[in-house]
Amino acid sequence: MSTTQEKPMTLKSLSHKKDLLTGGHRMCSGCGAPIVLRQVLLAVENPVVLTNATGCLEVSTCLFPFTAWRVPWMHSAFENSAATASGIETMYRALRKKGKIKKEMNFIAIGGDGGTYDIGFQSLSGAMERGHKMLYICYDNGAYMNTGIQRSSATPFGADTTTCPAGDVVPGKPQRRKDLTRIMAAHNVAYAAQASPHNWKDLITKVKKALAADGPSYMGIIAPCNRGWRCQTNDAIQLSKLAVDACFWPLYEVEGGKWTINYDPKDKKRPIKDWLKPQGRFKHLFAPGNEWMLEKFQQGVDADWESLKKLQEAFGR
Amino acid sequence: MPTATKTVAVTGNQAVAEALRQINPDVVPAYPITPSTDIVQRFSEFVNNGEVDTEMILVESEHSAMSAAIGASAAGGRVATATSSQGMALMWEMLFIASGYRLPIFMALVNRALSAPLNIHGDHSDGMGMRDSGWIQLWSENAQEAYDNMVMAPRIAEHMDVRLPIIVCLDGFIISHSIESMKYLPDEEVKKFVGEFAQLNPLLDTDNPKSIGALVLPDYYMEHKRAQHEAMLKVKKVVQDVSAEFAKLSGRKYEIFETYRLEDAEVVLVSLNSAAGTIKDEIDRYRDKGIKAGLLKPRLFRPFPYEEVGAALKNAKAVCVMDRADSFGGYGPMFMEIASALYPHKGPVLFNKIYGLGGRDLMPLDVDQVIDETVEVAKTGKVKMVKEYITVRN
The missing domain is CATH 3.40.50.970 (Thiamin diphosphate (ThDP)-binding fold, Pyr/PP domains)
Incomplete structure (x- = not known):
């Protein structure tokens, strides 16, 4: 339950809120992850406890003896942000039942795509199935950036990473990415959504909905990494927007089984090459002889977008 | 009370x-x-x-x-x-x-x-x-x-x-x-x-x-x-x-390790957990025959009480450490602790038996064989094999 009066959300009103993730952390300049997290925390009204999987955000925000977090925050390992949060949330219920805690609180587990799609997948799936009232946030930059840009199951087709380098025989990642948001929706969570930091209003509204939902919730949020994507340090917001406009990263939500696409670019839908072109990790896709890769990428994006629209048609409002 | x-x-x-x-x-x-x-x-x-x-x-x-x-x-x-x-x-x-x-x-x-x-x-x-x-x-x-x-x-x-x-x-x-x-x-x-x-x-x-x-x-x-x-x-x-x-x-008193007829024992077995029960019975039988046998059973294994264990075992002539686990390429894990505990002392001759892996029973007769060998080691001061698997097919 929100403890404050609902007012129209404006940048001006948000600017009066205290930043719960402070400056002075050690994330790379232009990184998408802290932008995402600051937006997420702007949505929080109740006292909140965070857990964080091992990764860029974790190592860069809490380097002993300093911390950039103004809220209780816990990291324990790479693959268990959800399980750790489930323990905290359960202790909260146990102590509340005994009257040792009175106040309403929120619990947010955070992981990168490595800690969420791959090594932490089981822990996440288990926690969501058990129904803990917590929000899981995946900031998705599409590779293991913390350890030096290795492929993950969130890495897009064709991308050049340090473990699927664009070589003479194998031109980057051969596989398409896993669609985790849909997999989480298939867990019948109370709320699942995709968001992007370029649309802060949509992102913050979704976090509010997720925290208010009566049960577990999941949000996948695109978070450009200029080191891994091989782009400029001022590209994060522009590339987030392009990903949405090209329908690579559609903004949608699944609320109690109802599918809603929050933004449909319609005739302004951009070709995927507009999103790929500024990123050095896809440079080889534009080399002569690799036209098939661009085509294959576009076909994949189109197919996903069409099937998402069908889900909205079938299970929308 | x-x-x-x-x-x-x-x-x-x-x-x-x-x-x-x-x-x-x-x-x-x-x-x-x-x-x-x-x-x-x-x-x-x-x-x-x-x-x-x-x-x-x-x-x-x-x-x-x-x-x-x-x-x-x-x-x-x-x-x-x-x-x-x-x-x-x-x-x-x-x-x-x-x-x-x-x-x-x-x-x-x-x-x-x-x-x-x-x-x-x-x-x-x-x-x-x-x-x-x-x-x-x-x-x-x-x-x-x-x-x-x-x-x-x-x-x-x-x-x-x-x-x-x-x-x-x-x-x-x-x-x-x-x-x-x-x-x-x-x-x-x-x-x-x-x-x-x-x-x-x-x-x-x-x-x-x-x-x-x-x-x-x-x-x-x-x-x-x-x-x-x-x-x-x-x-x-x-x-x-x-x-x-x-x-x-x-009314139940526990120390950091248990000793059984250890005070004047010359031949000593060291064992954890349930095997200690069988060993205690056999020690009684050997005591009846006039053999000064005893047992040390660690309770607190981490942290390991080296000084106290060393002091309790230093006057024995031979000690057989019974391990229900192996550290492959090393001695049994408890043997290594007992050896460390006895290092500051002139101490007894030490050897190591690996027993009971995967639930294999340790029968009274198996314990008797170990005690017999410990008696022999106490007598001769010589160990044939420092670490040996027992109750196992060749």
């Missing part, structure tokens, strides 16, 4: 579950695994019948069990769980994090062999495998000891000089599934004995936000580990004090 107790006939698992019921932890995250499953099942019944007000988390793996235990303990309450073998192995990564964060989680480990080959029966490879993870280890010979150790576990782990996780070991099947006669303490006595727990810097204190789990680089890492080492050094005294207090309550 020992309090009124009730004599019952129960399995080891039942005894541990009963201790957990009486302790009534705030949160129990658990995943079933043979032979500890029974503890989790019985505790689930307590929860669903309202006999405890614990919140259980029925996790999808032991890795998540320990992860959730870590989150719950840091959040600010009392947390317990139970496991065995592969479950312990899957928890392994998180065990070091529980102790590194100084979280007083307590856990029953129903000892079982590790794969491969797959085997569900009792040996100590799981407990020995995790011995360097920074957890306190108490080992138990029978259901009574497992129950008593479990009741003492939170008091030891949560002591302000300690604040470390603790594990209580009991032998899979031999103890976990056998019915024995033992005594329970009354509920209110256990409740009073374990008392209330207050976590330091609980995460749920949102008015005073704390970050737990920082990245610590070479400039500070060693200081953290040194602090853990210092805490471990204080465990022995806390175990002695808590055990003394428990003796007043129960």
Whole structure:
């Protein structure tokens, strides 16, 4: 339950809120992850406890003896942000039942795509199935950036990473990415959504909905990494927007089984090459002889977008 | 004055579950695994019948069990769980994090062999495998000891000089599934004995936000580990004090290790857990024949009481260390501790037998052979083979 009066959300009103993730952390300049997290925390009204999987955000925000977090925050390992949060949330219920805690609180587990799609997948799936009232946030930059840009199951087709380098025989990642948001929706969570930091209003509204939902919730949020994507340090917001406009990263939500696409670019839908072109990790896709890769990428994006629209048609409002 | 107790006939698992019921932890995250499953099942019944007000988390793996235990303990309450073998192995990564964060989680480990080959029966490879993870280890010979150790576990782990996780070991099947006669303490006595727990810097204190789990680089890492080492050094005294207090309550006295007819013994066997019962019987028979045989049974294995064990064994002529686990390429894990304990002393001749792996029985006649060989070693001062597997096909 929100403890404050609902007012129209404006940048001006948000600017009066205290930043719960402070400056002075050690994330790379232009990184998408802290932008995402600051937006997420702007949505929080109740006292909140965070857990964080091992990764860029974790190592860069809490380097002993300093911390950039103004809220209780816990990291324990790479693959268990959800399980750790489930323990905290359960202790909260146990102590509340005994009257040792009175106040309403929120619990947010955070992981990168490595800690969420791959090594932490089981822990996440288990926690969501058990129904803990917590929000899981995946900031998705599409590779293991913390350890030096290795492929993950969130890495897009064709991308050049340090473990699927664009070589003479194998031109980057051969596989398409896993669609985790849909997999989480298939867990019948109370709320699942995709968001992007370029649309802060949509992102913050979704976090509010997720925290208010009566049960577990999941949000996948695109978070450009200029080191891994091989782009400029001022590209994060522009590339987030392009990903949405090209329908690579559609903004949608699944609320109690109802599918809603929050933004449909319609005739302004951009070709995927507009999103790929500024990123050095896809440079080889534009080399002569690799036209098939661009085509294959576009076909994949189109197919996903069409099937998402069908889900909205079938299970929308 | 020992309090009124009730004599019952129960399995080891039942005894541990009963201790957990009486302790009534705030949160129990658990995943079933043979032979500890029974503890989790019985505790689930307590929860669903309202006999405890614990919140259980029925996790999808032991890795998540320990992860959730870590989150719950840091959040600010009392947390317990139970496991065995592969479950312990899957928890392994998180065990070091529980102790590194100084979280007083307590856990029953129903000892079982590790794969491969797959085997569900009792040996100590799981407990020995995790011995360097920074957890306190108490080992138990029978259901009574497992129950008593479990009741003492939170008091030891949560002591302000300690604040470390603790594990209580009991032998899979031999103890976990056998019915024995033992005594329970009354509920209110256990409740009073374990008392209330207050976590330091609980995460749920949102008015005073704390970050737990920082990245610590070479400039500070060693200081953290040194602090853990210092805490471990204080465990022995806390175990002695808590055990003394428990003796007043129960009439059952526990030391950091048990000695059996050791005072004047010339030939000594060292063994953990259930095998000690069989060995004690055989020692009696050899004593009747005029052979000065004795036993030392460690209870507190981590931290290991080197000085006291060394002093207790130094006057023997020959000591055979019986290990129910192997450290492949090394001696048995307990042998290495006993050798270290005896290093400052001129001491007895030492040798090592590996027995009982994967639940193989140790029969009285097997013990007799070991005692006979120890007598021979005491006489000649010579050891044929320092480390040898016994009761095994050639």
